Amino acid sequence: MDYLNTHLLSLILFLPTVAALIMLFLPSGETKLLRWFAFSASLIPFVLTLVLWAGFDPNAAGFQFEEVYPWYEALHSSLHLGVDGISLSMVLLTTLLTPLAILASFSVTDRVKPYMMLFLFLETGMLGVFMALDLLIFFVFWEIGLVPMYFLINQWGSANRNYASLKFMIYTMGGSLGLLLAVQMLGVLFGTYDLLELYQRWNALDSGTLLGMSVSTVKAIAFWAFAIAFAVKVPVWPFHTWLPDAHTEAPTAGSMILAGVLLKLGAYGFIRLVLPFYPNEAKYFAGALAFLAAAAIVFGAFGSFGQTDFKRLVAYSSVNHMGFVVLGIAAAGLAAGTADAHIAMNGAVLQMFNHGLSAAGMFFLVGVIYERAHTRNLDDFGGLFPLVPVYGGILIFMSMASLGLPGLNGFVSEFMIVRGAYPVLTVYTAISMLGLLFTGAYILKGIMKVLHGPMNEHWAHGEHKLTEINAREILVALPLMALILVIGVWPAWILEVINKAVVALF
Amino acid sequence: MNFPILSFITFLPFLAAVVMLLIPANRKTEVRGVALAAATIDLLLSGWMYLTYLLNHLTGYQFIETYDWLPALGISLKFGVDGMSAPLVLLTGIVMFTGVLISWGDYDEKIHLSAGIQDRPREFFAFLFLLAGGVFGVFVSLDLFMLFFFYEIAVFPMYLLIAIWGWVKTREYAAMKLTLYLFVGSVVALVGALAMYWTQYQNTGVLSFDMLLMENAGFSPVFQYIWFLPVFLGFAVLGGIWPFHNWSPDGHVAAPTAVSMFHAGVLMKLGAFAALRVGVMLLPEGAKQWSWLIMTFAAVAVVYGAYIAFVQPDLKYMIGFSSVSHMGLVMLGISTLNYNGLLGAGIQMFSHGVMTALFFAITGMIYDRSHTRQIPELGGMVKVMPFAAIGFIVGGLVSMGMPGFSGFVAEFPIFMGVWGSQWLVAVIASVSIIITAAYIMRNIRQVFFMPMPEALKEHHITDVTALDKVAIVTLCLFMIGIGLFPAVMVPMIETGVQNILRLLGGA
């Protein structure tokens, strides 16, 4: 038990990889075995995360469960892990969504073994980013997560997957180029990659010259190098164009993870690295960031409204929702230290969590209907509610969460962001509110096109008859719905954990 | 440590070559057996040497053996390895072992597969082992004369190996071009070495080719300024430095698979290593003066090589130019003359060696089966040779500098080194990362994952052989191992870097 407590984070982090390596030696033909093995293997980190949550002291400041192992000593980089409230919620999100995504992928029949292994590798990659307290390790996991995702899209995606996967890869790697260079610069300057130490020393550096330029110029450039890398991942307008393609082409579970967790990596990067490293720049450029966020919200909503492909519609909705996260971050950067900032930041982190739940749910539901109908074109559907009432109910529930219906989780977080941002970024927040209006419009459009209106007789009879959502799929949706509802009604249990970290940081 | 392990490693390939030549030409299996046995022993010995160095936390030159060879002129057979060269000795062992495996070339009656070397394997392996012996010799030599001696031995079998067993269309041209380029480079460096030899004699009265003595020869700054470029560039030609890289892609393409592996995997390191050991370490002042030029060349090579690789339709040319790009990174690291850069260069030499050997091995496997290397004509290979596909992907990730693989462990410090020296170059060179990612991903997709073209289906493409799989796994293990646990190599290279920094005056 003692071992468990001292190695909890590394266990959560590496168990999926170990499971994947074990899978390597399982027979490829036994798809049933492989599926259940992967699923149960991914449940262990979830259980451990619950242990972690239970052992986490929300009142203590700073990072908990820290672990340090030597890694690349020559560069003074070590495998330094630790969580605070913000990362803890993200870890929970990841370990929760991965088993659900694996469960949702039980319908995959093509090369199950590599598919499941990639998912497990992906989980390690994502968790590593959230746990890393070392800049180099952060970058390592940041990049490494790309690979399994690339192959998931490229191998198990739909028609246009080649284009989409390459675009995903190149955009993200291109975006991280600046990050890479800035990380290297920091490493050269300070001879360490430890985040806690870098926070201190980098911020202590505020005058003089560096690389032949004034420190403020260097910091401004480095700020944007960081910001762009994360902005691509979030994605913030105008760097979002990879996202609809990647989402649309990815397999269902891939989209779930992509929207549910991977996008959060970008936002998490803002919170963990950009704001602590560049408080002044964040304040200075908050307007620009808020502008991009507002643009993402509005254009995401418009884009979403214009789609005829159900999955693209949901994909653009992610741009819209993640825009709120960035808005909250911008506000927190501008008003650092004030209560407004704390509210906005709390909202942003909660929004990340919430969007993880609802976006994963939405993509899953799109996947469910796609598997049956083999089309995602909204115009091909219509009036399906009577045919699949259970599915329809779940879809409406998820959509409402996404729309921000009070009583469900989306409302709580979006309200907090707007509340926090309004006093400091009034104009952009107002514009974003207009975007919120369109959120309602496109979500209702989606529901209408699929469930209501005149029934498309094509799906009612014969070989195309739509079947109801099955028990396994309900099992995937249920935990999501439960959490959505719980957070909507009683958000305190998670905000309590997040808030302490937020206050400590900003 | 009385066992003369380094001379054993170095001379075993020569011995094996002679033994093979004595076997009658038609006993192909016996020839291959001798080759494999010798390669295995060399791999084990170099691995043992490597581990001894690593686990005992040794520093400086170790396993030193000295035999007087020509005392009148101060030539001695002096062997020894430091943290820089020990990994390269291991690398040579690895490439030699895997090279023999994938050249096995037993004709498979059942599937009509003619992979590997069918024509005169006896001569092929003999020449290959001469080459390997020469390479070992350069890496372990601490005597400048012997270094040249082995260096030339490593160059000339290339000509025959490429010209005889190479790709019919370009082999004559490529082999000659390669040999002449390398020969020009090495003799230019030789003149510089002789000048160093005599100047040392004038300065200190010591008549010796011993490089450890030459470190203290007290070369005047002007002397170093003049001779650094000929010496460094003369060797760097073999390292594929831009603008003298021209021979390299042609040579890679024309060479048979195992030779491409050796060529890109080890020989190019030979150039970079010799340039480092003779150019930078013996003429440190010159290195400081000219590092801007080397850095410029290297930066151009990095970006230019990546770009050319991007537009190549031929798989082997693609890898050839990517080697130019990656070796440019080695040169870039060396040119920084600082801790991080040199560290990265040392790791990159090993990492690129293993990676590119893997690339060429798999390309060879594909070509043997499909008889084309044109990327657009290939496709669907993952279905028939999944093992090769995974290997190629791992190699590709290393090539892209993906974290978790050795490429990242190598490239990251190089870029850090450049930051410490000239940050703008780091920004420019980093463009290559994206270009590399683009062409690697694109080509992996096309070759392995696109549907197989109709024309290819007629070739009855089969999976790779068991020996091929052993080779692929061996190479992959090293790349992933170093990527995940840099500690298995980095501390060792660190000691080598410290030594270089000492010569550079703690710069």
Place this chain on the structure above:
Amino acid sequence: MFTPLIFASILPEILILVLALILFVVEPFWKEDQRRNAGWLTAGGLFIAMIISLLFGQPGEPTAVFGGMIRFDWLGFFFKMLFMFAAAVTALLLMDHEKAGRRGEAYVMLLASVLGMNLMAVAADLVMLYLAIETASIPLYILAGFILAEDRSTEAGFKYLLFGALASTVMLYGFSLVFGFTGTTDLYKLAETLAAGNLSLPISFAVTALVLVGLGFKVSLVPFHFWAPDVYEGSPTPVAGFLSTASKAAGFAVLVRLFFVAFPGFAPSWTLILAALSAITMTVGNLLAISQTNVKRLLAYSSIAHAGYAMIGLVAFTQLGAASVVFYLAAYILTNLLAFGVVMAFSRVTGLETLQDYAGMSRRNPWLALMMLTAFLSLAGMPPFGGFVAKVFVFAAGVQANYIWLVVVGILNSIVGVYYYLNAMKYVYLYRMPQEDEEARPVPLTRPYAIALAALTLGVILVGTVFAPWFGWSDAAALNLF
């Protein structure tokens, strides 16, 4: 008068003479088909003579014997051993020559020539030197034109004779001028006289030039090289091999002694001339070699170029320079004999000698191909063969003497060399015969060839790897010059 020392100083020559006499006596008793045994006899005899000389005839401190006619020192002794070895190998190669191998005269001529060469190596007096040169040359004129039935051979012999006679005359004129101005023919006294400054620069220049014509012809320096390709091509191949190795080395032996001992006072003037000659010789030889299609002509031009490389050591005018020349010649003799031996072995079976005819040779006889590879790579200056070490030493001497430009020329030339030597190997290893039926058309080696070529190959590799003893002897020889 005959002290043991004097006896020892000409011990090899006495043994050669005895061998020649035995041959004269024995040969007529042999039947036609036994006469090739004369080759075994010659080779074996020379081999025994070498052993005896090594045991009893080693020089100590340099001494003048026969009234200063002969200098008994290591320089001469080392060269003598080289010449005798070359002659022994040539005798082996001659044995299976279709037209010349069964005629005792050929072997006697060979021995006579070696006798002359031995004396060239030790001659310390201009008169003795001239006699020695003629003794060495005249049998070679005959050997070159030995096959009367072949026009090419006759032409070669005649051409060689004409050029040789002309060159000797010019050289003799130079000698007489030296005597006229200084009143002595003794090389060592000459040095003292010249050092006293009795000779004005233009005259010394003229004398040097005249002597150089004669010796330049011997070692085939450009521009006195015209005869070489034609003579090599026309004469029996073993003789061509002998001409290009032993004869050339003998010329160098004289050059070294003459310039280091007799003319050191004029070093600045003649080293520059020699440097220019060296550069021109290398360049012309190599450039002309590129376009050759006949292997013997190719080797002829390459041997011209090698004279140029060896000259670098002479130009350096240091002890290392002299040692490097001697070493270079030792390595070169082995290598070039091997090359000619391979050519001989191949054309004996096939009757062909153009490069195209070598296509597929490595499949017809892999061993012969490997030996040819050894020879050509050594000529190209690649390790682990003798040519590499020899070149490095010569270049080292050049760099030491600050003749860096000459070394650079040498380097550029070796690159050209690499090109055409490898080009030739391309035919051997890469190309195939038109019918691709090489296995059905082997190129067998007779026993004398196998022995000779194997010994040479081993020698080339030994000189290239364990070079310390060879260099030690070369250095000892060079030491005698100072």
